[in-house]
Amino acid sequence: MKTRFFIPILLLILVSCQEKTVFQRNQGFIFNTSYHISYTCKKDLHSEIRQELESFDASLSMFNPESTISRINDSGTEVIDLSGDPWVVHLLHEAREISRITQGAFDITVAPLVDAWGFGTAQRKSLSNVNIDSLMQFVGYKYLQLEGSKLSKADARVKLDASAIAKGYACDIIALSLEQAGVKDYLVEIGGEIRMAGQNPKGRLWKVGIDKALDDSLALERELQAALALTNKGLATSGNYRNYYTHQGQKLAHTIDPRSGKPIQQNILSATVVASNALTADAYATAFMVMGLEKASALVDSLPELEAYFIYSDSEGQLQSWISTGLQSALTTF
Secondary structure, eight states, X not given: OOOXXXXXXXXXXXXXXXXXXXXXXXXXXXXXXXXXXXXXXXXOOHHXXXXXXXXXHHHHOTTOTTSHHHHHHHOOSSXXXXXTOHHHHHHHHHHHHHHHHTTTSSOTTOHXXXXXXXXXXXXXXXXXXXXHHHHGGGOSGGGXXXXXXXXXXXXXXXXXXXXXXXXXXXXXXXXXXXXXXXXOSEXXXXXXXXXXXXXXXXXXXEEEEXXXXXXXXXXXXXXXEEEEEEOSEEEEEEXXXXXEEEETTEXXXXXXXXXXXXXXXXXXXXXXXXXXXXXXXXXXXXXXXXXXXXXXXXXXXXXTTOEEEEEEEOTTSOEEEEEOGGGGGGEEOO
């Protein structure tokens, strides 16, 4: 396989981006979602950024039948050499470690369940035909054997779903490209996941809003619950208050518990995670939705590299919030 790394920016651009200049603002659509990127550089780097995003899509998109992820999903139990795609290799190693730490609350092999419940790439089926027990026979990160860049599946039916980690990882890839170009101030947002560094156009910390957990599947209403002033961090939010559908009067959330095979029924409605990079924040935000408030907050407190803000429903159905100690100083006005 040809290596899909794109050498982001030429040295002449590096020189032009080392000086403090006006902010460039790029936006577009990729991975079935939107992106917005702001950064300081005399040159508009959107064409280079776009090429990097398209290379990433060719690596990790489940909707691209030629992507590395699709090739893995279509494979049998033979050993696959992924040395030509370092992005996928890194993602798989990180995903495995987070799966271990969260005891399977995050699991990249959840694809068959996501499809079965109607949130994946496959056409939604009648839920009466969903046999969760049969699907669970080949869902679990331990069904992947990963040694360096060599991957094999214990069962050919094991399928990967990178959607809970890929957008965050893409933010990190673009951030690295900008840094290699000499950009010091930037904010990369892809599908709501964020990676930031330096200062905003006003010379201050970047201000990031956290939406209220409004019951609005069409995203027609948006109100801020809180705002954080941050820099040099990755941030991701996972929530079920928008991406769901109703079946026989019951709301089915898009977040699937890989351990039970069913849509989650937890008290956390929104999980915002802050970490050193967006890949990590993205994966843990999903895991915390699965774990619920008690276990998620305990894990946050045990991992110094993570901070979190949870919106949850208490025993009386009232919305409450929980914020980790290290994140409280980042709270700011809207």
